[in-house]
Amino acid sequence: MQATPKTNGAPVIHLEGIEKTYVLSAENIVRALRGVDLKINEGSYVAIMGPSGSGKSTMLNILGCLDRPTAGSYQLGGHNVARMPDDELSEVRGKRIGFIFQSYNLIAQLTVMENIQVPLIYQGEDPRAHHDHTVQLAKMVGLGDRLDHRPSQLSGGQQQRVAIARSLVNDPFMILADEPTGNLDSKTGAEVLEMLDQLNRSGKTIVLVTHDDKVAARAQRVIHMKDGKIDREVVNRPHNN
Amino acid sequence: MRLGTHFVGTVRLGIKSLLLHKLRSALTMLGIIFGVCSVIAMLAIGEGASYEAQEAIKKLGSNNIIVRSVKPPEEANSSGSSRGFVLEYGLTYDDGARLQRTIPGVRAVLPMRIIRENVRFDQNELPCQVIGTLPSYVEIVGVDILRGRFITSVDEMYQNNVCALTAGLASRLFPFQDPLTMSVKVAGVYYQVVGIVQERNMVEQRSQTGQIDGEPLDNNVYIPMSTSRSRFGETIFRRTAGSFSAERVELHQVTVQMQDTDAVETADPQIKTLLRRFHPKNDYETIVPLELLRQAEATKRIFNIVLGSIAAISLLVGGIGIMNIMLATVTERTREIGVRRALGAKKKDIITQFLVETVVLSVGGGLIGVVIGVAVPFIVSALAEMITIVTVWSVFLAFGISGAIGIMFGIYPARSAANLDPIEALRHE
Numbered sequence: 001m002q003a004t005p006k007t008n009g010a011p012v013i014h015l016e017g018i019e020k021t022y023v024l025s026a027e028n029i030v031r032a033l034r035g036v037d038l039k040i041n042e043g044s045y046v047a048i049m050g051p052s053g054s055g056k057s058t059m060l061n062i063l064g065c066l067d068r069p070t071a072g073s074y075q076l077g078g079h080n081v082a083r084m085p086d087d088e089l090s091e092v093r094g095k096r097i098g099f100i101f102q103s104y105n106l107i108a109q110l111t112v113m114e115n116i117q118v119p120l121i122y123q124g125e126d127p128r129a130h131h132d133h134t135v136q137l138a139k140m141v142g143l144g145d146r147l148d149h150r151p152s153q154l155s156g157g158q159q160q161r162v163a164i165a166r167s168l169v170n171d172p173f174m175i176l177a178d179e180p181t182g183n184l185d186s187k188t189g190a191e192v193l194e195m196l197d198q199l200n201r202s203g204k205t206i207v208l209v210t211h212d213d214k215v216a217a218r219a220q221r222v223i224h225m226k227d228g229k230i231d232r233e234v235v236n237r238p239h240n241n
Numbered sequence: 242m243r244l245g246t247h248f249v250g251t252v253r254l255g256i257k258s259l260l261l262h263k264l265r266s267a268l269t270m271l272g273i274i275f276g277v278c279s280v281i282a283m284l285a286i287g288e289g290a291s292y293e294a295q296e297a298i299k300k301l302g303s304n305n306i307i308v309r310s311v312k313p314p315e316e317a318n319s320s321g322s323s324r325g326f327v328l329e330y331g332l333t334y335d336d337g338a339r340l341q342r343t344i345p346g347v348r349a350v351l352p353m354r355i356i357r358e359n360v361r362f363d364q365n366e367l368p369c370q371v372i373g374t375l376p377s378y379v380e381i382v383g384v385d386i387l388r389g390r391f392i393t394s395v396d397e398m399y400q401n402n403v404c405a406l407t408a409g410l411a412s413r414l415f416p417f418q419d420p421l422t423m424s425v426k427v428a429g430v431y432y433q434v435v436g437i438v439q440e441r442n443m444v445e446q447r448s449q450t451g452q453i454d455g456e457p458l459d460n461n462v463y464i465p466m467s468t469s470r471s472r473f474g475e476t477i478f479r480r481t482a483g484s485f486s487a488e489r490v491e492l493h494q495v496t497v498q499m500q501d502t503d504a505v506e507t508a509d510p511q512i513k514t515l516l517r518r519f520h521p522k523n524d525y526e527t528i529v530p531l532e533l534l535r536q537a538e539a540t541k542r543i544f545n546i547v548l549g550s551i552a553a554i555s556l557l558v559g560g561i562g563i564m565n566i567m568l569a570t571v572t573e574r575t576r577e578i579g580v581r582r583a584l585g586a587k588k589k590d591i592i593t594q595f596l597v598e599t600v601v602l603s604v605g606g607g608l609i610g611v612v613i614g615v616a617v618p619f620i621v622s623a624l625a626e627m628i629t630i631v632t633v634w635s636v637f638l639a640f641g642i643s644g645a646i647g648i649m650f651g652i653y654p655a656r657s658a659a660n661l662d663p664i665e666a667l668r669h670e
Binding site: 064093099101107108109110119123166 | 584586664
């Protein structure tokens, strides 16, 4: 990937007083996040844990720029994305964030190659110009010989590896993984996690949401959420560069 | 360049998504195919029908006003008349002269006597129309002289027993001989054949003594007016099995040729006013080809509007079909939309994607519809012996409408796809 790992310098993600309130009806107001402050340094590996209803999904949506906070500020790579209009948020998602989902979310009618290239298209790039780069990514995730296959012809683990290659194609700041091993057996899950470790070692910032303590154990920091707030933070190991 | 490849990519993606459900896409297209096909085919058939009518009217001559004798309605089926059993009605020789003298802008007046008779040569006896007329018939009605000559003013002056035959009649009467200089027999009198002619205007000419039903139109025998008067007289007897009738008609038809088209419209009411004084029985009618032409054009417009509306409704139904399917597709692909949004697709990218799919459906259907729509009139022409005219504008119109319908009915589903909340869409099962 990258020749030299990036240094863990300035915080690439900076959340300050983030609140998210859903007004379902006049009496039914859900306060999903109640003032979250969080700094994530470049190149770090952070796991977010918490029981359901703790606000971790909302947290993930806001981190992924899929949703805007009701209050607070969110600095991503020096840009305040908390108040950005929809189109700019789309651009931020496409350029700076790589998504890995629990259920892979590949597009059924496209081949492996085309799936990896989807984020390129929305940046106005010509996929053909990035052919070599795509092939390189596919080889990196061990699918160099499956470029013409459709998602339905791949196993779960293989699909998730395509999703990892897709998340990297625009060379984002941060990889956002939502239960990436949730649908995989322990062996393939371990392979996927190994791949994320590798990415982190090569300098990518990784934020991972999980239920699984073993998965979280791979991260440097584990953030436990409860009732819309950060409950506690466990530092597994210092930054190891 | 970059935009271009992006667009090509979007279209390819659209086709790919549509091919995922081949039957569904084909059925959806079918609505548009039928719509476009019916627009083109209906307009082609309508255009052809009115073309035939208009051509026929044009041949009557747009400078002419035709005045015909008509059996007065109240006496049409009674035997009573001023002269016992002889029914007397119609235009008179004086009428012809009066028209010539009175109406301004008249170039020529051509009287005609049209009598149904049998013409005979040797063993061949054929029904025909004996038309007693003047030499100017050639110019006013329009006749091509194929061989010999038409009747002349000399024939008229001396009441010569000469005749010109139409080509079809001549070939039936004289299958083996040269008709020129031979004589044919009509009502006991011999007429020398002096010419073979062909009417430019093959429109059915109704004779006063009966309707021509399914007979060839070119069975005319032209004789001089004066000959007609002296040989046939004014009273024409018709004998049918068990009964006979007699009619006294001086002129069956008078064609008034005006100097120009503008004079036609003013002359028509003048002719009517003039004739009304002498014909209280209303035993004549005027036909103004120019007016008929205008009416035919107006009818054609209405016809086109009606056919067009029917076709437009079928296109509309096709469009609604497309919208229905696209809405279903959007629901079905909610998750894909969520994924694309997460991977950086803007709302307008999603709109473009779905709009392109709709337009591919409708334009694809439109293209197939154009091909079938152009083919159908040819088949109709071949089978029904109708003239059909596929106009270029109808092809463009149908194709354009199909494209427009694709966009119109695609916008709503595409917008509803783009406005999905990415989070909700990602969570959609």
